[in-house]
Amino acid sequence: MHLSERGHTYALFAIVVITCALGSLTQTVMNSMLTGVCADFAIDAAVGQWVTTIYMLVMGITVPVVTFLSRRFSLKRLVFLALGFYLAGSVVGFFAPTFSVLVVARVLQAIATGITLPLVQAVAMTRFPRERTGTAMGIGGIAMGFAPNIGPLIGGALAGTWGWRSFYVILAGLLVLLWAATALLVESHGDHDAKAVLDFPSFVQSTLGFGGLLLGASNAASLPFSSPQVWVPVFLGVAFIVLFLRRQRVIANPLICLDVFKSRHYRAGFVAQNCLFASFMGITLVLPLFVQGPCAMTALDAGIVFIPATVVALFVNPLAGVLVDRVGPRAVCLVGATFLTVGAASFMFVGPDTPLWVLTFWQGIRAIGVSALVGPLNSWGLSGLNRGLMMDGSAFFAAARQACASLGTALMMMIVSLVGAPFAMAAADAGATVAALPYQAAFALSTLFAVGVFVVALWKIR
Known part of the structure; x- marks a missing residue:
């Protein structure tokens, strides 16, 4: 060059x-x-x-x-x-x-x-x-x-x-x-x-599909899943995404070429990235609610919890990329997935008496995992594609993980609401310890997604 x-x-x-x-x-x-x-x-x-x-x-x-x-x-x-x-x-x-x-x-x-x-x-x-x-x-x-x-x-x-x-x-x-x-x-x-052609039906299907999923997931953060404002957009979103994917396989000018999924790297990276974003994006909403709810801390305290994570992201993201080029993606992704899983699992055991510095520490551990995984999973997942498919792979990566991040957030908020309802009366008598249980359940879901990332890193990334 x-x-x-x-x-x-x-x-x-x-x-x-x-x-x-x-x-x-x-x-x-x-x-x-x-x-x-x-x-x-x-x-x-x-x-x-x-x-x-x-x-x-x-x-x-x-x-x-x-x-x-x-x-x-x-x-x-x-x-x-x-x-x-x-x-x-x-x-x-x-x-x-x-x-x-x-x-x-x-x-x-x-x-x-x-x-x-x-x-x-x-x-x-x-x-x-x-x-x-x-x-x-x-x-x-x-x-x-x-x-x-x-x-x-x-x-x-x-x-x-x-x-x-x-x-x-x-x-x-x-x-x-x-x-x-x-x-x-x-x-x-x-x-x-x-002379490139835009397949308009594909555009409509992707818009209604991804738009419906994102709208339903967004509404689910504040409304019960039984609400038509939640399940109707989600149902229609899933239906249109299915139609969109089927159409991409049979038309001459697909909006996104699904040949990307012929790559083993891409398939594994796709699953791992979606689990990653579902795991960590929901916590950005659930953790501040936990800090200001059961922990009875201030909005400033909720912001302080994320400050180390913000600093970590600035340095660990490029460092992880350099390490991928030097030692390969497997070691970096396994270490990142370990940090992510340990950090996420630790929140399952926090309570209303947990000090702010402990919450901040575990959030920092999670952030190291997230920052060590975002770039490497992207580069490894796309490395199996030829140049002509790179934009298709990048676009579908981005669209899918955005939807999974929203769905992960919605599921965690749904858990907080559903698990919290039976304990509402008990919380009034037993105090904040019981009130923390719904949040611990949401943290458990985040941990489950993190384990999914670890399994893919251990099993598929070479």
Whole structure:
């Protein structure tokens, strides 16, 4: 690789990773700004939470379309497209006169994130030498691990000082810089087909399928599973995903080529990643509720629990990638899965009297496992695909794990609700010890998913 070509590759990868990191950060930043948004637009939290829900939904349904976009446009134009959606959303968000307009802004930003999420993986796997893909994927893992964890902290700091709209100003400034860097540093390659065809029925099926699953899972976090707002979207989502998968096997221009599943690496990586995201994403919601509920601590304490995990993600993600290139994926994934499982299992034994430092320690152990697994599972799972299938594999990885993360969260919240109901009266008499049982049951489910990751790492990764 010539120096100039290497420089263009590094510039492209840096721009894509930073853009994706900003998108992941934007997904969670509004969580701590929600109070200010609700106050400004005179809405309640039930309405306000749509700034988060709609982001997740749109991002999930955009990801599968990236395979078509990557065939239709050059990589440079695809980056410009993502930056354009992102910048437009930031400007609309800053000037939003009503809550509905703010939701539109979040839709635009979510489209951009949906484009860049699989793009990070595809660039890492196709633009770097094979012996350095692990390192590249580890660096890319920062966008999926560190950025979303730091989002609520940044959002809280800005909301308490300059107001929630200030985030969109800062974001717009960063995106202008990224736009200029793309124009100056990224080469326009001819790796696209202007005649690429979008199969519209496939697009509709994937949108309704993944959108239904994500919507149902999101509603399940606050509503019982018996509610039509939960089971109807989930049922329709599953039905349309089945139709989508069947159609991809028989049409000439599939939205996602399912030949990716012919790869042993991809199949194992697919299962392990889905278990990983189901295990750790739900805890980001359940653990703060546990800290502020049975433990009777403050919201600040709930945030402190995640601070070491955030720092860990920044360093362990790239380190794990470097180690994959040097010692291979098996050792790294087994160590990561061990940390994940031990950390998750430890929460099954915490109670209302558990000190804050103990909760923070075990969450840090879990975070080491998560950060050590995200990049290696991606790089190993995609390593069995040829270059032509890389974007298909990346997109389906991203779409599926987003759905599994939401379903894992919904199942944990459902357990807290179902297990908690029989103990509600007992908790009033026996105190917080009984009240902690539903959360321990949810932690047990997280542990089960973690064990699934460990089994795949032990059995399949070589």
